[in-house]
Amino acid sequence: MKNRLRELRTARGWTQAELGQRLGVSRQAVIALESDRHDPSLDLAYRIAVLFETDVEGVFENPHRAP
Template identity: 70%
Template sequence: MRNRLKVLRAEAGWTQQELGDRLGVSRQAVNALETEKHDPSLDLAYRIAAIFARPVEEIFDNPHA
């Protein structure tokens, strides 16, 4: 699933480890999301949206739209 996670993380000035710590996931999990090798669970997508104070749709592209 295409996403803007890497851009948003860079704008916040966070490393993958720092974002992972905020989300309660590993740095490797953040990397897998950023490189689109893994899709987030619905719960994780909403936690990411909350951390960046943006709607889920602004961070993740809907492949069904």
């Protein structure tokens, strides 16, 4: 699932480890999310959105949205 996680994280000046700590996940999990190798759980997607003060679609592309 395409996302803006790296962009949002770097705009805040956070490392992958810092983001992982804020979310309660490992740095490896952040790497997998940023590289689109792993889709987050719904709970994690909402926690990410809250952390960046946006909605879920502000972080993750909706693959079901009509073009």
